[in-house]
């Protein structure tokens with residue numbers, strides 16, 4: 001990424017699964033100025049020593065937290081393997097750490113995702129499933145959308161017999177501000193194909209997931 005004025009990559013149509021930002025991307029300098037305004041508005045002096053570099057740091061932090069707008073999950077799932085000796089049972093990746101930000105308050109959403117699919121002919125490298133979670137998590141989110149995007153993407157690209165995604169997370173906009181209820185966990189799931197149609201299959205995947213440390217314990 002560079003500092004020059006550029007069209008936001010999500011607007012170029014590279015990822016049809018993204019809700020595209022359709023405006024030109026502000027410059028790094030404009031972003032830093034906006035942070036200065038927020039610092040001042042919060043009640044502090046952006047020119048004091050401790051805050052002088054904060055706009056730069058915040059811009060860099062945003063590049064980390066929101067890097068998912070610049071990556072395409074569809075590409076990630078392109079590399080698949082077919083030599084699996086007919087393996088067609090479910091593959092479950094559980095306890096994938098989720099660090100996201102809510103689109104309402106930009107407060108952290110911290111939790112875990114469990115991703116399962118039922119291959120048809122081909123399987124994908126398991127790290128790629130975690131990468132798909134990461135790409136969607138590193139965008140401004142609500143948990144329902146995050147869950148659906150992960151499941152829909154895997155379903156559309158791999159065309160498996162089924163996909164199940166469960167996300168459990170704590171929303172800091174609820175724990176550290178507003179209603180202030182620490183320890184509340186939100187659980188969302190999206191079941192597609194055989195996981196949606198077949199109750200035994202759904203029960204099986206939920207049993208796999210609930211045997212994990214994550215599902216039974218605090219998500220933090």
Ligand SMILES: Nc1nc2c(ncn2[C@@H]2O[C@H](COP(=O)(O)OP(=O)(O)OP(=O)(O)O)[C@@H](O)[C@H]2O)c(=O)[nH]1
Pocket residue numbers: 102104141142143144171173174178179
């Ligand atoms: N459904 C859903 N709601 C979320 C998620 N993350 C945050 N929220 C909620 O989004 C809502 C936004 O409500 P608003 O009334 O517009 O915002 P607010 O005045 O800051 O609300 P409070 O948080 O109740 O103070 C709040 O109820 C949040 O708890 C999420 O991932 N999914």
Ligand SMILES: [Zn+2]
Pocket residue numbers: 102103104105106107171173174
């Ligand atoms: Zn929020």
